[in-house]
Amino acid sequence: MTDHVHDLRSVREATDRLLTAAAKLDNAALAGESHLPGWTRGHILAHLARNADALVNVLEGRPMYESGEARDADIERDAGRTLVEQLEDVRNSADGFQAVADAPQDWSRTVELRNGVTDLASNVPFRRLVEVELHHVDLDIGYGLDDLPEEFTAREIAFLADRWAGRPEVPATALTATDGRTWRTGAAGDPVVTVSGPAAGLLAWLAGRGDKGASLTTAGGALPALPAL
Structure with missing residues (x-):
């Protein structure tokens, strides 16, 4: 708990x-x-x-x-x-x-x-x-997002990644922070898209803040569009 x-x-x-x-x-x-x-x-x-x-x-x-x-x-x-x-x-x-x-x-x-x-x-x-x-x-x-406590940023990424987990309209996606931490989100199955970048950038994308993930690097496809929060 x-x-x-x-x-x-x-x-x-x-x-x-x-x-x-x-x-x-x-x-x-x-x-x-x-x-x-x-x-x-x-x-x-x-x-x-x-x-x-x-x-x-x-x-x-x-x-x-x-x-x-x-x-x-x-x-x-x-x-x-x-x-x-x-x-x-x-x-x-x-x-x-x-x-x-x-x-x-x-x-x-x-x-x-x-x-x-x-x-x-x-x-x-x-x-x-x-x-x-x-x-x-x-x-x-x-x-700014870069000023958020590191623990908070990691937990909120995990929370939002879980929120979109299992959603068929979001492709199975692997998230990789530059410090090596990883998460996954989207549809079930092996990830088809990998999204990489600083944790603050990943949070920006998941939470619809800042540049909304425009500065992130993707492999396997374009940056997935997420449902509205």
Whole structure:
């Protein structure tokens, strides 16, 4: 089972990094475009706050969001707030998530996320870590994929590679990082395509970030197109 205690510590550290960096912005910068099309930096901070609340719901046995429409409306409602309001909300909601996650509970139980997706409760802290780390990158404030902790990058590559495993629309693909680590994804069977490059580049491709894998090297075929996250 995943070490949720370790992951909760990582969530705290990642949240502190994000809040420290975001505190250097001003209201005008907050209203500026992020790396996510159609979202300002304010949208990202609003999403991070509401995601923390949503994961509290998950751990306490309630639906993650009332509905997809309600989730989107909450983000849109909160996106235009001042920097002070945004930072306070991100901090308070993160503290709320940590308080619930620190309480004694059965971490081996199955919980329900969005759209009927289920997972072990012990994986919820890592899912929160993914939100904080990748959206810190999405803020476009000087924190890039290359700045992500090495352990996080490797785990997120493995998670996303597993997400596309067994998908017939993605050719069987071997992933090789320049440091020798390997993963596989896509359809069953022996890999027909090999994708190679730095771990940050592999993550960019799998997560649809940065150059989306344009700098990677492929053998056996073109860089496979991946379904939307």
